[in-house]
Structures are given as C-alpha cells and as structure tokens.
Amino acid sequence: MPAFDAAPVSRAEPLAALFGPHLAGLCQRTATALEACGHAALLVHSGSLLPVFQDDRTYPFEANAPFKVWSPLDVPDCFIHFEPGRRPRLLFHSPTDYWYKVAALPQDYWTAHFEIVSCPDLAAARAALPRDLAHTAYLGEDFADLANWGVGARNPARLMRHLDFHRALKSPYELACLRTANRMGVRGHQAAERVFNAGGSEFDIALAFLAACGQREQELPYNPIVALNENAAVLHYQMLERQRPEPSRSLLIDAGAEFGGYASDITRTYTAEAGDFAALIGRMDALQQALCAQVRAGVDWREVHLQAHRLVAQVLREADLIGCGVEEALASGVTQVFLPHGIGHLLGLEVHDAGGFMRAPDGGDIERPEGHPYLRLTRTLEAGFVVTMEPGLYFIEPLLAAARADGRGRLIHWPRVEALRPFGGIRIEDDLAVTVTGCENLTRGAFLSESAAR
Numbered sequence: 157m158p159a160f161d162a163a164p165v166s167r168a169e170p171l172a173a174l175f176g177p178h179l180a181g182l183c184q185r186t187a188t189a190l191e192a193c194g195h196a197a198l199l200v201h202s203g204s205l206l207p208v209f210q211d212d213r214t215y216p217f218e219a220n221a222p223f224k225v226w227s228p229l230d231v232p233d234c235f236i237h238f239e240p241g242r243r244p245r246l247l248f249h250s251p252t253d254y255w256y257k258v259a260a261l262p263q264d265y266w267t268a269h270f271e272i273v274s275c276p277d278l279a280a281a282r283a284a285l286p287r288d289l290a291h292t293a294y295l296g297e298d299f300a301d302l303a304n305w306g307v308g309a310r311n312p313a314r315l316m317r318h319l320d321f322h323r324a325l326k327s328p329y330e331l332a333c334l335r336t337a338n339r340m341g342v343r344g345h346q347a348a349e350r351v352f353n354a355g356g357s358e359f360d361i362a363l364a365f366l367a368a369c370g371q372r373e374q375e376l377p378y379n380p381i382v383a384l385n386e387n388a389a390v391l392h393y394q395m396l397e398r399q400r401p402e403p404s405r406s407l408l409i410d411a412g413a414e415f416g417g418y419a420s421d422i423t424r425t426y427t428a429e430a431g432d433f434a435a436l437i438g439r440m441d442a443l444q445q446a447l448c449a450q451v452r453a454g455v456d457w458r459e460v461h462l463q464a465h466r467l468v469a470q471v472l473r474e475a476d477l478i479g480c481g482v483e484e485a486l487a488s489g490v491t492q493v494f495l496p497h498g499i500g501h502l503l504g505l506e507v508h509d510a511g512g513f514m515r516a517p518d519g520g521d522i523e524r525p526e527g528h529p530y531l532r533l534t535r536t537l538e539a540g541f542v543v544t545m546e547p548g549l550y551f552i553e554p555l556l557a558a559a560r561a562d563g564r565g566r567l568i569h570w571p572r573v574e575a576l577r578p579f580g581g582i583r584i585e586d587d588l589a590v591t592v593t594g595c596e597n598l599t600r601g602a603f604l605s606e607s608a609a610r
C-alpha cells in the first residue's frame with residue numbers, strides 16, 4: 157500500500173511515482189482495445205462549456221471521464237491524442253481571453269509523461285493533429301467543427317465498452333487518489349457531525365462539509381445529500397433547508413469529495429436522541445460491516461445485494477418493524493419497502509462508474525436479479541475494483557402506502573413504523589478497494605486516520 161501523507165491533504169510526492177506506471181498500463185490496455193476494435197489511434201475531448209439558455213454564462217465545467225483517466229485536468233476543449241507506441245499528447249486549450257483567467261500550462265506530477273502542445277483555439281488543436289484522422293476514434297460530445305475534422309468514428313460503442321470494462325480495475329495511482337478523496341470527504345463528514353450536534357440547519361451542515369473538505373460545490377463528485385429528520389427518507393434529497401427543524405432528531409449525510417478526478421461517496425447517519433432509532437443505527441452499522449466482511453475477489457455482487465436483503469429482513473424482525481420471519485419477508489418483497497436501492501456500485505472517475513453490468517468487453521451484460529431494478533453492479537468482483545457498500549433502511553411514504561395497499565402491509569407493524577418515521581431513515585456507506593483476500597475499507601481507514609490526526 158503506498159504511504160500517503162494527507163496532513164494537509166495535498167498533491168503529495170507518491171503520486172509522481174505512481175502516475176508513470178498508471179499511464180503505462182492505460183496506454184497498453186488502450187492499444188489492445190484499439191487493435192481489437194479496428195482503430196489506429198484515439199482522440200479524447202475533455203468536454204465543452206455548456207452555455208446557459210439566453211445568457212453568455214456557462215454551467216460549471218466537468219471534464220469527461222474518458223479524458224480524466226488520462227489527466228486530472230479540469231479544463232474545457234483540451235484533447236488527448238494517443239497513437240500506440242508513441243508518447244501521448246495533450247493539446248492544452250490556452251485561449252487569449254481578458255474576461256476569464258486562462259489556466260496556466262500544467263506542470264505537475266503527471267505532466268512529464270505527455271507531449272504538451274498549447275492551442276489557443278480548436279483550429280490550432282486540429283492543426284496540431286495528424287492530417288489524416290480517418291482511422292482515429294474520437295470520444296466526446298460533438299462540437300461545431302467536429303464534422304470537418306475527418307475522424308473515422310465518433311464514440312464507437314464497441315471501443316467504449318472495451319475501455320469502460322477495464323476502468324473497473326484501479327491502478328495503485330488510482331487507489332492513492334481514492335484514498336485521498338476519502339480523507340477529504342471524511343474531514344467534511346466530521347465537520348458536518350459537529351454542526352449537527354450544535355443544532356445547525358441542513359444549509360449550515362452543507363457549508364461546514366464544503367469548508368472542511370476544502371472544495372466548492374462544483375468540485376465535488378455529486379451534490380451532497382444533507383437531510384434532517386423525515387427528509388432522510390428522500391433518497392436523493394437536494395433541498396438544504398435554511399431553518400433548523402424543531403426538534404432536530406436525525407441527520408443523514410451522503411457526501412463525497414474529489415481528488416485527481418476520483419470520487420469518494422460516503423454516507424453517515426446520526427441521531428441526537430438515545431432510544432430506538434439510535435439502536436437501529438447501531439444494527440445497520442453492524443449489518444454494513446457484516447456485508448463488508450464478505451467482499452473479496454471472486455464474489456458475485458448480485459449475491460451481496462441479495463444477502464443484504466436477508467440481513468435487512470433480520471433487522472426488521474429484531475426491531476419489531478415486521479411480524480414475519482426472514483423467509484416470508486424475502487418471498488413477499490417487504491424488505492424492498494425499506495431498502496429500495498442497490499447495495500452499491502463501482503466508484504472511480506464517476507461516482508456511479510461505468511461498466512457495472514459487463515460480462516466481458518464483447519460479452520454482453522449480466523442481468524440484475526429479478527425484482528431488483530436499481531442494482532448498478534452485477535459483475536463478479538476482482539482485486540482492484542472499488543465499490544461502495546451502502547445498505548439503508550428508510551420510512552418512505554409512497555412505498556409504505558403501496559405496501560399498505562397490497563399484501564405486504566399485513567406484515568408491517570404500523571405503530572413501530574409511525575414511531576420511527578419522524579427520523580426519516582438510515583444509510584451507511586463506505587468505499588471498498590477489493591483484494592484477493594478481502595477489501596481495504598478506504599472510508600473507515602480515513603475516519604481512523606483523521607480522528608487520530610485531530
């Protein structure tokens with residue numbers, strides 16, 4: 157495991173040593189994919205600025221993941237050009253502009269591995285490329301002049317599948333970035349817990365998260381979910397109330413940070429009251445740890461998801477939320493009322509990373525288990541995958557109403573549900589790096605090291 161000093165979290169030395177092998181591996185697998193799919197070279201666009209309708213402003217920029225795997229740059233209209241056997245080239249967009257500050261030509265731990273060409277505009281980028289791009293595959297959105305560039309294929313599906321399939325396997329460099337993203341995110345979570353305990357509103361908690369992980373919202377891998385009380389029952393809650401509710405019973409915060417283009421995705425649930433909801437958080441934490449203990453190379457992720465439902469059925473029974481045994485709970489589908497999302501997903505350059513269903517680059521997709529439409533990962537785990545483990549248990553009004561209306565309602569102890577519904581729900585989410593014998597819990601490791609550093 158590479159040593160990583162993150163106090164303060166910084167672009168530390170080990171990255172320089174890890175980036176070269178990462179890039180060498182990326183070049184090799186890209187060359188193999190290009191050959192298998194009949195392309196001679198690859199051209200990847202970082203992305204275009206998206207204008208706001210009827211204004212001359214743009215939305216915050218986010219580089220495309222197929223570009224970010226090459227370079228942590230977050231600058232629009234840059235290109236990576238890769239011809240197997242040659243040093244990759246970065247065409248760096250460097251316009252003359254007095255309205256906006258233009259990013260300086262990059263000089264960082266990764267730049268020595270590229271031939272970098274400064275391009276004031278797209279025409280200069282085209283001029284810096286070979287005249288004939290007829291055998292080059294392009295990855296990215298269309299832009300105005302792309303049709304005249306003469307690229308042989310735009311976003312060819314087969315090549316993209318080959319590249320996405322291998323993205324699931326993280327290099328030591330990528331794991332180092334993911335560790336740092338976890339440490340940054342954990343600093344945010346620790347601050348969020350403090351502000352919750354001090355009586356802060358959702359808005360106050362979100363600002364504390366940002367300040368502590370040292371990022372503005374547009375730098376995060378996804379918009380934080382900061383939900384007090386019943387709001388925790390909304391899976392992707394985005395409101396951020398400015399007023400503290402009275403009483404403020406519980407906090408569910410799902411928020412991560414980004415480092416080098418790589419995301420952390422972390423959820424914690426807290427309550428201010430001792431009692432049944434606190435006990436339920438304790439049970440869900442133990443359940444989550446039991447699931448983490450099952451993770452190792454060779455495990456079918458669909459089985460982990462189904463096992464999560466089995467364990468949730470036990471928790472529902474022990475907490476007296478249902479009146480039936482585990483087998484009847486599973487057969488009836490009542491666990492889906494309380495846990496309606498997938499148990500986890502691939503994590504990396506995207507928070508829900510690409511390639512979660514692929515049997516093989518050309519091998520079709522692996523179906524989800526029947527009746528589990530929201531599972532985002534069906535592959536068998538390999539050493540080097542990074543996944544989230546995120547069991548939950550929620551009191552979601554429309555799902556409870558649907559259960560009441562069908563046969564499942566008779567299995568539910570409604571007075572218990574009514575007592576716990578004001579707390580919203582629970583989710584506990586960690587990021588796991590899969591190994592041959594188990595996994596490294598990047599999130600719990602970060603909580604330990606950040607607590608020790610305080």
Ligand code: GLY
Nearest residue numbers: 378410421546585
């Ligand atoms: N934060 C989104 C998720 O947990 O999948």
Ligand code: MN
Nearest residue numbers: 421544546585
């Ligand atoms: Mn997640």
Ligand code: MN
Nearest residue numbers: 410421422585
């Ligand atoms: Mn999450």
